[in-house]
Amino acid sequence: MxxxxxxxxxxxxxxxxxxxxxxxxxxxxxxxxxxxxxxxxxxxxxxxxxxxxxxxxxxxxxxxxxxxxxxxxxxxxxxxxxxxxxxxxxxxxxxxxxxxxxxxxxxxxxxxxxxxxxxxxxxxxxxQDIDDWLSLNAATKLRRFSGAANKSTGASHPMDKRRWFDFIIAVHRNGEDLGSDRLARWLHEIEGWDEETAHDLAGDFENALTLLTHYDEN
Structure with a gap:
């Protein structure tokens, strides 16, 4: 791989x-x-x-x-x-x-x-790899989520969802510009998630960042 x-x-x-x-x-x-x-x-x-x-x-x-x-x-x-x-x-x-x-x-x-x-x-x-786009803290949290998650169910398990949220919050706090396309490609091409689930997670990531930004502004 x-x-x-x-x-x-x-x-x-x-x-x-x-x-x-x-x-x-x-x-x-x-x-x-x-x-x-x-x-x-x-x-x-x-x-x-x-x-x-x-x-x-x-x-x-x-x-x-x-x-x-x-x-x-x-x-x-x-x-x-x-x-x-x-x-x-x-x-x-x-x-x-x-x-x-x-x-x-x-x-x-x-x-x-x-x-x-x-x-x-x-x-x-x-x-490039995820370390070229994210801080060590955020990259570690993403790898922790991907390594432990059931790749057939995404982030639906409560523990997987917690690790997924930890990653999203880390990206938001650091103000990092990962991009949903790069995240989907990394999940699919490097971590072995199926393409549809990778894109679903990337879409969820983008929506969650938008929500957090809106919360901060209001």
Whole structure:
């Protein structure tokens, strides 16, 4: 059984605000084959999103590892981040294809220039586990629930339900952003829960967090 699950990687470019305009021009100039900068689409995306932030859209040619794709850099005060990568044709990118496009952009466009302007690049791991998303306390409580629970009945047994609630409360208290999709995948792919029960538990998790947040606010 896999110990980690494959995920879409996140990337941020962060550095001095006064150098961001210089970085912007350098990124555009660095986009040579198999990459190119799409000015018209960049302006269109910014208009449609109704944002004043800088939006840069780059196109990448197809390779043996991925189809032709578009990558967006979205401006933030300290630099840029990649909110999404999409295929140029219909359909969607697999985790490995998405990450291959991101790696190509990093190597071909970003890495050769960022240090010149005092910027640093942070990129998340392509394969992750629950410890990458949660504190030790919350991760331990989730593993305790999953290891002890009857996987055919979910959290219906009183003791299982107590352990399940302990996990949810720990996540809420820590303000952690796990996400129901990642939780469902972890339960199913790593812990061996059947897919339907994993999604049911993830839905219950999301509803419980919403209720706890509403309680705190009222």
């Amino acid at each position: 896999a110990k980690k699950i494959e995920v879409f990687q996140d990337m941020r470019i962060q550095g001095p605000l006064e150098k961001r305009s210089d970085l912007r021009l350098a990124l555009i100039a660095a986009a040579i084959a198999p990459w190119r900068f799409d000015l018209e689409k960049s302006d269109q995306v910014a208009r449609n999103a109704g944002t004043s932030e800088d939006v840069l859209l780059f196109r990448c040619e197809a390779s043996t590892n991925h189809p032709a794709a578009g990558l967006t850099l979205w401006g933030i005060p300290e630099g840029y981040y990649v909110p999404n990568i999409v295929p140029m044709q219909n359909g969607s990118l697999s985790f490995s294809q998405y990450n291959a496009v991101l790696q190509s952009f990093l190597v071909c466009v970003v890495q050769p220039i960022v240090e010149k302007f005092g910027f640093e690049v942070s990129i998340t791991k392509p394969s």
